[in-house]
Amino acid sequence: MAVRFNSTEKLIREILDLVECRDELKDSARTLGCHLSLIFNECLEECFNYKELLSNKSILKIDSIIDAIDDAINIGHWSDISVELRRVFTLASFVKTLFYLRSHKTNMKIENLREALQYVDRGLLMGAPFEINSELLTKVAEMLTTHIRKYFNENIGPLYEEAAVKTDSCNHKFLFENIKACEVDSLVLPSLEQFNRLYFETQHPVKLQGCIDHWPAKKKWKDLQYLLQIGGDRTVPVEIGTQYVDENWSQRLMTIREFVEKYYFKNEGEMTGYIAQHNLFDQIPELREDICIPEYCSLSKDYDKSCDPEINCWFGPAGTVSSLHHDPKNNFLVQVYGMKQILLFAPQDTQYLYPFEGSLLSNTSQVDPLIPNLEIYPNFIHSKMFKCLLKEGEMLFIPQKWWHYVVALDKSFSVSFWWQ
Numbered sequence: 189m190a191v192r193f194n195s196t197e198k199l200i201r202e203i204l205d206l207v208e209c210r211d212e213l214k215d216s217a218r219t220l221g222c223h224l225s226l227i228f229n230e231c232l233e234e235c236f237n238y239k240e241l242l243s244n245k246s247i248l249k250i251d252s253i254i255d256a257i258d259d260a261i262n263i264g265h266w267s268d269i270s271v272e273l274r275r276v277f278t279l280a281s282f283v284k285t286l287f288y289l290r291s292h293k294t295n296m297k298i299e300n301l302r303e304a305l306q307y308v309d310r311g312l313l314m315g316a317p318f319e320i321n322s323e324l325l326t327k328v329a330e331m332l333t334t335h336i337r338k339y340f341n342e343n344i345g346p347l348y349e350e351a352a353v354k355t356d357s358c359n360h361k362f363l364f365e366n367i368k369a370c371e372v373d374s375l376v377l378p379s380l381e382q383f384n385r386l387y388f389e390t391q392h393p394v395k396l397q398g399c400i401d402h403w404p405a406k407k408k409w410k411d412l413q414y415l416l417q418i419g420g421d422r423t424v425p426v427e428i429g430t431q432y433v434d435e436n437w438s439q440r441l442m443t444i445r446e447f448v449e450k451y452y453f454k455n456e457g458e459m460t461g462y463i464a465q466h467n468l469f470d471q472i473p474e475l476r477e478d479i480c481i482p483e484y485c486s487l488s489k490d491y492d493k494s495c496d497p498e499i500n501c502w503f504g505p506a507g508t509v510s511s512l513h514h515d516p517k518n519n520f521l522v523q524v525y526g527m528k529q530i531l532l533f534a535p536q537d538t539q540y541l542y543p544f545e546g547s548l549l550s551n552t553s554q555v556d557p558l559i560p561n562l563e564i565y566p567n568f569i570h571s572k573m574f575k576c577l578l579k580e581g582e583m584l585f586i587p588q589k590w591w592h593y594v595v596a597l598d599k600s601f602s603v604s605f606w607w608q
Contacts, residue, residue, distance in 0.1 A: 206328065212321055219275075220256070242290045257277045313423070326473065333418075367575060376398050405601075406581060408478055422472060424441070426439065452504070461504065512552065519605065542565050
């Protein structure tokens with residue numbers, strides 16, 4: 189049964205009040221050129237005249253602008269897209285959201301609020317924050333989520349009634365048990381000085397225990413119902429397929445609730461879905477409050493480049509795989525719940541790992557280290573492997589340029605901190 193929402197006009201006023209500098213928004217439209225810029229500013233002005241009747245023509249205008257920006261963003265490599273163009277997409281998403289809410293304000297349903305939130309999330313994912321209006325879309329998302337959550341709390345489906353995470357003992361086939369590899373060192377709560385001297389300075393991996401016992405996430409995130417109440421209606425990129433090097437691998441945007449229903453409770457043989465390497469914590473600041481940056485991330489070999497770490501989430505079913513690859517920064521991979529097994533190789537073994545040629549996958553090996561084809565990759569036999577079983581509450585230090593291959597044994601949630 190559809191549930192009506194009766195506070196639309198108040199919500200629209202509150203969203204408009206979030207704008208700290210209208211001139212900054214107007215100026216950003218210049219990126220589109222004279223004609224589109226003029227149309228865009230007309231749409232922007234109409235946003236603030238929210239008591240007037242919104243015409244279908246206005247909706248068509250903003251949709252055409254979004255299509256034009258979308259086409260421009262999706263041409264070429266993502267790193268080549270200017271921040272100015274992405275900011276215009278942020279603004280277009282803001283305008284689209286307001287127009288959508290206004291067009292449904294006489295017959296607003298919770299489903300409409302959810303769709304409006306999808307427009308906001310698309311702006312957060314593909315856009316870029318303004319300087320003055322830096323948290324505009326984040327705050328709009330918080331407002332919409334607050335209203336949706338009230339409805340969701342009163343209408344919890346049967347899938348989530350007993351949704352606390354349980355480990356799948358049948359998945360605890362320790363894949364690397366029979367592989368000849370050195371065990372990664374393990375320490376319990378080392379001091380900053382000890383970690384720096386023994387592992388950071390030498391750039392050698394180590395597993396640390398007892399470092400996240402104080403995290404609220406360690407308990408809260410095991411309750412899937414909690415995660416869905418906080419972010420179930422948020423749109424995120426989901427990787428579809430076993431590994432990103434596979435031909436059938438793809439990405440889709442969907443809500444976290446859709447992901448849970450389609451992929452999290454995956455049965456054997458079904459397609460794998462994975463929320464991987466996604467900055468969920470900027471998108472949903474409420475979840476960011478459940479974790480802490482490890483103090484070891486304060487260490488740096490180049491203080492001119494030292495900054496807050498980049499934080500990403502890895503959320504998925506048992507059986508997810510990250511192909512053998514390396515990253516340009518130091519990494520702490522923190523296992524909030526579930527288990528993962530990891531194989532690692534030092535940078536000096538790159539010559540034995542057969543990286544893909546070309547820029548996009550040059551940090552990825554062609555070798556499957558679990559079943560290496562030595563006829564095609566004979567030099568792999570000369571590499572030295574390290575292995576690590578990463579359990580709930582543990583975190584693994586992966587130095588920059590160290591190769592790593594990761595398999596999830598359970599439904600799991602990991603957080604990575606990249607820094608240099």
